[in-house]
Structure formats: C-alpha cells, structure tokens
Amino acid sequence: MTNSTPVTDTAQAAPGGSPWWTSGVVYQVYPRSFADADGDGIGDLAGIRGKLDYLAELGVDALWLSPVYPSPQHDNGYDIKDYEDIDPVFGDLAQFDLLVAEAHDRGIKIVMDLVVNHTSDEHPWFLESKSSLTNPKRDWYWWRKPNASNGPPNAWGSFFSGPAWTLDEATGEYYLHLFAAQQPDLNWENPEVRHAVYAMMNRWLDRGVDGFRMDVINFIAKRVELVDGPAPSVDASCPMGPQIHDYLQEMHAAVFAGRPGEHLTVGEMPGVTTADALLFTDPARHEVDMIFQFEHVSLDQGANKFDARPLDLPALKRNLAHWQTDLAETGWNSLYLNNHDQPRLVSRFGNDTTYRYESATLWALVLHLQRGTPYIYQGEEIGMTNVRFDSIADYRDIESLNHYREAVEEFDLDPASVLAGVHQMGRDNARTPMQWDATPNAGFSTGTPWLAVNPNHTEINVAADRGGDRSVFRFYQALIRLRHESSVISLGDFTLLEPDHGQLYAFTRSLDGETLLVVANAADAPLAAPLPAAVAALLATATRVLGNLPPQSPATPLRPWEATLYRLP
Ligand code: TEU
Numbered sequence: 001m002t003n004s005t006p007v008t009d010t011a012q013a014a015p016g017g018s019p020w021w022t023s024g025v026v027y028q029v030y031p032r033s034f035a036d037a038d039g040d041g042i043g044d045l046a047g048i049r050g051k052l053d054y055l056a057e058l059g060v061d062a063l064w065l066s067p068v069y070p071s072p073q074h075d076n077g078y079d080i081k082d083y084e085d086i087d088p089v090f091g092d093l094a095q096f097d098l099l100v101a102e103a104h105d106r107g108i109k110i111v112m113d114l115v116v117n118h119t120s121d122e123h124p125w126f127l128e129s130k131s132s133l134t135n136p137k138r139d140w141y142w143w144r145k146p147n148a149s150n151g152p153p154n155a156w157g158s159f160f161s162g163p164a165w166t167l168d169e170a171t172g173e174y175y176l177h178l179f180a181a182q183q184p185d186l187n188w189e190n191p192e193v194r195h196a197v198y199a200m201m202n203r204w205l206d207r208g209v210d211g212f213r214m215d216v217i218n219f220i221a222k223r224v225e226l227v228d229g230p231a232p233s234v235d236a237s238c239p240m241g242p243q244i245h246d247y248l249q250e251m252h253a254a255v256f257a258g259r260p261g262e263h264l265t266v267g268e269m270p271g272v273t274t275a276d277a278l279l280f281t282d283p284a285r286h287e288v289d290m291i292f293q294f295e296h297v298s299l300d301q302g303a304n305k306f307d308a309r310p311l312d313l314p315a316l317k318r319n320l321a322h323w324q325t326d327l328a329e330t331g332w333n334s335l336y337l338n339n340h341d342q343p344r345l346v347s348r349f350g351n352d353t354t355y356r357y358e359s360a361t362l363w364a365l366v367l368h369l370q371r372g373t374p375y376i377y378q379g380e381e382i383g384m385t386n387v388r389f390d391s392i393a394d395y396r397d398i399e400s401l402n403h404y405r406e407a408v409e410e411f412d413l414d415p416a417s418v419l420a421g422v423h424q425m426g427r428d429n430a431r432t433p434m435q436w437d438a439t440p441n442a443g444f445s446t447g448t449p450w451l452a453v454n455p456n457h458t459e460i461n462v463a464a465d466r467g468g469d470r471s472v473f474r475f476y477q478a479l480i481r482l483r484h485e486s487s488v489i490s491l492g493d494f495t496l497l498e499p500d501h502g503q504l505y506a507f508t509r510s511l512d513g514e515t516l517l518v519v520a521n522a523a524d525a526p527l528a529a530p531l532p533a534a535v536a537a538l539l540a541t542a543t544r545v546l547g548n549l550p551p552q553s554p555a556t557p558l559r560p561w562e563a564t565l566y567r568l569p
C-alpha cells in the first residue's frame with residue numbers, strides 16, 4: 001500500500017512536505033470550564049492566556065476553542081448572536097488578540113469554533129427574519145407554513161428533545177431548529193447567507209486565527225425534499241443534503257484558496273460514513289482537511305444517547321480500523337475519544353477507579369498511535385473522570401435537562417434511572433471545571449463555578465498528576481513528542497491484529513521499512529500468556545519504546561490495562 005501525503009493547495013510545505021496537522025496534536029479548550037481569571041465562576045480568555053505555558057509544556061500544536069462569541073448561552077455559546085465579537089463573559093477582542101499573539105509566540109495555533117448551521121434566536125439576522133413575512137432576510141432561515149392539520153411542517157424531532165419546528169405566532173409560520181428552539185437553522189440555499197458567512201470567516205483569518213472547527217457542518221445542506229415532503233420523516237438524524245459538497249467547495253474558494261499559510265479545517269459531521277469522508281477530505285476536492293465522525297462513539301448507545309450499553313471492544317477496534325484503512329490512500333482522519341459532548345474516555349472506555357492511570361494511558365497510546373490528527377479534550381491529559389451529581393438540579397446542559405424533563409414528565413420514566421443515564425452519558429461529564437489543584441474550587445476559580453467541580457478534584461488534578469510517580473500528563477507529553485519526531489506515526493500504514501480478541505488491542509504501523517507495534521490489554525483482568533501466536537512472534541524481536549507500566553518479561557501475562565509501544569527490527 002502506498003501512503004498518499006495529504007497536501008493543501010495553499011500549503012507552505014512543512015518539513016517532510018505534509019501539512020502540520022499530520023504530525024501535530026490539537027487540544028480542545030472549553031473556555032467556560034478551563035480557567036477563570038476574573039473570579040466570576042466562568043472561565044475566560046485571560047484564564048487561557050495564563051495556562052499557555054502549561055499547554056506549551058504539554059507540547060500541543062494548536063488549541064481549538066469552543067465558541068467565545070457573544071451568546072445568550074442557552075447552549076454554552078453554540079447559540080451565537082454576533083459572529084464578530086467576543087462575549088464579555090470571556091473578555092473582548094483585545095484579550096483575544098493577546099491570546100492569539102501569546103499562543104503564536106509559543107508556536108501554538110488558534111482554531112476557532114465556527115457555528116453556522118444555526119444562529120442564536122437573538123442574532124440580528126433572525127430578529128430581522130422573523131419581523132415580517134416580507135423582510136429581506138425572511139429567507140435566511142427555514143420558515144414554513146403549518147401543515148394541513150395546523151401542526152409543524154414535518155415530524156422532525158430536534159436533537160435536544162421536542163419538535164424541530166417552533167411556531168412564530170406573529171407571522172403564523174414555523175421555523176426549523178435541529179437543536180434548541182433558541183438555535184434557528186440558517187438557510188444555506190440562500191447565497192446571501194453563504195457569502196455573509198464566508199466574509200465573516202475571512203475577517204477572523206485576517207485577524208490571525210489558524211483555522212476552524214465547523215460545528216455540524218454537514219447539516220448546513222438540508223434534504224429539501226424531506227423538509228417539504230408529503231411523507232413526514234420521523235426525525236432529523238439524517239438531514240444532510242447532496243449540496244453539501246458544493247457549499248464546502250464554494251467556502252474553500254471564497255475563504256482558503258490563495259491564502260498563504262496552512263489553515264486547519266475540521267468538520268463535525270454526525271452520521272457520515274467513510275465513503276462520505278473520502279469525498280469531504282480528499283485534498284484534490286478542496287472541501288475540508290478532516291472530519292469528526294461519530295460511528296465509534298455511537299457503538300455503546302442503545303435506543304438513544306442516554307441508553308448506555310457495555311463497551312464491545314472488538315466492535316470498537318474494527319470500527320476504528322475501518323476508518324484507518326478506508327482513508328489510507330486518500331483523505332485524512334481526526335482521532336478522538338471524547339470532547340465537550342461526550343462522557344470522559346476513562347469512565348466510558350476504561351476503569352476510572354482501580355485502573356484510572358493505566359486505562360487513561362492505554363487509550364492515549366492506542367489513539368495517538370493511529371494515523372490521523374489526535375485531539376485531546378481538556379482534562380483528558382490528567383485522566384479526569386465523569387461526575388455523578390445527586391440531583392438533576394446540579395446539571396446545566398440543555399440536552400440533559402430537556403431529556404430529563406421529557407423522560408420524566410412526558411414519558412413517566414423513573415427519575416432515578418433517567419438520572420443514571422445522565423450520569424453515564426450526559427455532556428456535563430466533560431464540562432465540570434478543569435481540575436488544576438486540590439483547593440476547594442480546584443484552582444479553576446475564586447468565585448462560585450457555573451457548574452460544580454467534580455468532588456474527586458482533591459485527588460485528580462494537574463498538580464497531583466504531575467507530582468506523582470505515574471503521570472498521565474507525562475505520558476501524553478511523550479506521545480506528542482513521538483508523533484512530532486516519527487514519520488511512521490504520522491504517515492505509516494495501519495494493520496489491526498487479532499480483530500476479534502475481546503481484550504487485546506494490538507496493531508502495527510509501518511513506513512519505509514520501519515515498523516511499530518502496539519500491544520495493549522484493554523481489560524480489568526490480566527491477559528493470560530501465551531499471547532496469540534502472531535503477536536508473540538512479533539514481540540520476540542521487539543524493542544520497547546514506551547509503556548504505561550514498568551517492563552516485565554514478555555512471556556508473563558499482560559497486566560490489567562497494560563499498554564506498550566515497541567519497535568520491530
Ligand atoms: O454537536 C452536534 C451533535 O450532533 C452532538 O454531539 C450533540 O452535542 C448532541 O449530543 C447530540 O445528541 C455540536 C456541538 O458540539 C454541541 O456542543 C452543540 O450543542 C451542537 O452542535 C449544536 O450547536
């Protein structure tokens with residue numbers, strides 16, 4: 001197999017000819033919960049500036065900031081009312097410019113969140129659009145007349161419970177919102193909308209930002225025949241229309257083509273397959289550099305996202321391997337196991353009590369040794385865990401709160417079991433404040449945090465992790481360094497070994513005669529010797545590069561959650 005080297009038309013070739021993100025690592029900052037410099041209980045830009053040395057020490061190449069634009073904060077900033085400014089709760093444009101400059105001084109890029117499937121219902125565009133049937137911006141959003149029985153135009157449900165349509169009494173029409181009612185969907189069919197977005201993107205790039213993470217970007221193109229179809233479709237889970245490729249190519253031409261420098265574009269795309277991803281990320285098509293896919297984080301979901309099922313390790317291995325192989329020749333993967341919408345990886349895929357250090361580092365090794373761009377979500381680098389608040393009143397996430405209310409009040413489900421689903425899968429698991437130290441607010445804020453800190457911050461925090469004999473942070477540091485230095489990690493071929501094994505996670509990476517081997521035991525139980533013959537044969541000649549536990553003889557059983565990287569001769 002050959003390895004295509006991803007290129008961008010505008011790329012100034014990085015050493016080795018590949019864009020920086022092939023050997024780089026991105027760190028996601030959720031600004032509300034990262035560091036609060038002014039003591040109002042909400043993290044801010046000054047707080048992030050104060051942690052740049054920490055991030056530089058970790059070694060990451062770029063920060064992706066979840067939205068910091070002015071917003072009523074119904075969905076923590078994913079409901080934007082002004083694309084051109086900074087929400088006062090986070091700072092102002094002067095603070096933002098300082099953050100960009102100080103990050104750049106440390107060789108760290110800044111990637112903005114671009115939320116343009118929808119705006120806030122307080123955005124001036126929507127206020128105008130809703131003001132009358134004939135307003136020039138009426139067509140900037142999806143307005144439809146009630147159906148024959150005076151109900152919503154179709155039966156789509158929103159991702160945040162309830163219908164995806166809300167009636168505007170004044171004009172007698174419904175508007176579409178795939179997410180909350182306060183997040184009306186923009187109508188990308190209208191070229192004025194598209195060009196307003198491109199102009200805004202250009203202004204941020206002119207200001208010095210290094211790229212965009214594009215929120216649910218595949219949803220900007222709707223299947224118009226479903227919106228207006230006679231047979232109502234049951235939900236909005238697959239709204240993506242075929243125009244998406246034209247829109248992204250048009251965006252590329254209007255924003256990125258001819259612009260010097262290598263700007264990262266990563267499109268968040270629920271519901272896409274590798275066949276879609278090949279189209280989106282083929283460099284020759286000029287759409288986006290990589291996407292966030294959802295298949296691997298959907299494997300443990302039952303009837304809905306709060307219905308958690310046990311991890312099926314072979315299914316997860318096979319799924320990630322399938323993304324590795326399908327995008328080997330063309331396109332590029334992003335690699336993630338958690339973010340601000342997902343439970344903490346150590347609680348979901350590992351063991352967050354007895355084997356917290358071991359399982360956090362195992363997943364780090366398994367993920368960072370794959371081909372693609374790894375994303376670290378704040379706190380992952382110290383093995384932060386899920387939280388279990390006793391009462392729904394302690395939660396802030398709109399998705400969890402709407403789900404709880406609907407399940408308990410409308411469907412009459414048992415409150416304790418609904419709360420258990422929120423404990424396991426709710427988004428606030430990822431959003432509790434960053435745990436810097438063991439002081440009462442975990443060093444996050446001197447005020448009252450907007451969401452309570454996880455009580456386990458007294459043990460799990462940056463200071464304790466970095467001061468300990470076994471440090472998750474140092475393990476991530478080592479992984480990032482290895483990726484920077486090794487082209488077999490950034491570009492090598494991927495081969496999954498023993499795909500059906502229920503405990504062993506093993507694979508090789510190879511490039512130009514160099515081969516690396518990962519051998520990991522993703523279980524609470526030891527992995528009894530002898531290892532499967534194919535893996536044992538490789539291990540016989542292997543040299544250890546990095547592991548999460550001290551070396552022992554390869555003939556002995558693998559310890560719980562033991563993970564080691566080897567080099568083969
Ligand atoms: O998320 C889109 C998305 O599909 C989900 O991950 C979503 O968070 C939800 O959990 C589905 O059940 C993006 C953002 O990452 C998320 O924070 C926003 O709430 C959402 O879009 C709307 O902007």
